[in-house]
Amino acid sequence: MIDLMRKSREGCTFVTCFTDRGELTGVLYSNHGNRHLVVEHLSSGSLITVPSENARPATDEEIERMWQHVQWAEKLHESERTIVDGMSSTENDSRSAPLLQMATSRGMFVAEAGGFYKVMRNGRGPALYLSRNCRRIDLAGFSVEHPLLYSVDEAEARWRRLGRVRAQALNIPADSLESLWVCCLDALPVS
Numbered sequence: 001m002i003d004l005m006r007k008s009r010e011g012c013t014f015v016t017c018f019t020d021r022g023e024l025t026g027v028l029y030s031n032h033g034n035r036h037l038v039v040e041h042l043s044s045g046s047l048i049t050v051p052s053e054n055a056r057p058a059t060d061e062e063i064e065r066m067w068q069h070v071q072w073a074e075k076l077h078e079s080e081r082t083i084v085d086g087m088s089s090t091e092n093d094s095r096s097a098p099l100l101q102m103a104t105s106r107g108m109f110v111a112e113a114g115g116f117y118k119v120m121r122n123g124r125g126p127a128l129y130l131s132r133n134c135r136r137i138d139l140a141g142f143s144v145e146h147p148l149l150y151s152v153d154e155a156e157a158r159w160r161r162l163g164r165v166r167a168q169a170l171n172i173p174a175d176s177l178e179s180l181w182v183c184c185l186d187a188l189p190v191s
Helices: 060-087 090-105 154-159 173-188
Strands: 014-021 022-032 036-041 048-053 055-057 109-113 118-120 128-130 135-140 165-170
Touching: 014 036, 014 048, 014 060, 022 048, 022 060, 036 090, 090 109, 090 128, 090 173, 128 173, 135 173
Parallel strands: none
Antiparallel strands: 014 022, 014 055, 022 036, 036 048, 109 118, 118 128, 128 135, 135 165
């Protein structure tokens, strides 16, 4: 058994392990009876269990490369968060508010569901899902003909994990959003 505790920095033990995804360097998370190690891959945040014979102390070069990957991952995460924050700003509220107002003025039930607004006639049954950024509409439990909508059969919905979605509009142009939304609201059946 190699002495994994001798290679540490800032109180952490760094190891390089050999996995089916290649060579990974991370922080030793736990040692299970010298048979298996749990290693935290810092740039992805995942925990990896490897046999102890597939791990060795990380070299200084591997540790520096790992920190570089962590910095890249942090920059990527920060840029994604900036995009999401920008998308979820008042700009989205100003686009979705009139659409949701149309639904509530017709007596429909509106609820937040993850990254979507869910619209139903009476709180159950067929539903419309409007993404918060107003770029996607899913029709669950029904379908309607419209040039921007494409049909989703049951097999595709199961494969894409869309549940009861039977039609979808993606990347909706801003100038077509309201007409598509009205068409979908008019077609939403009563369960």
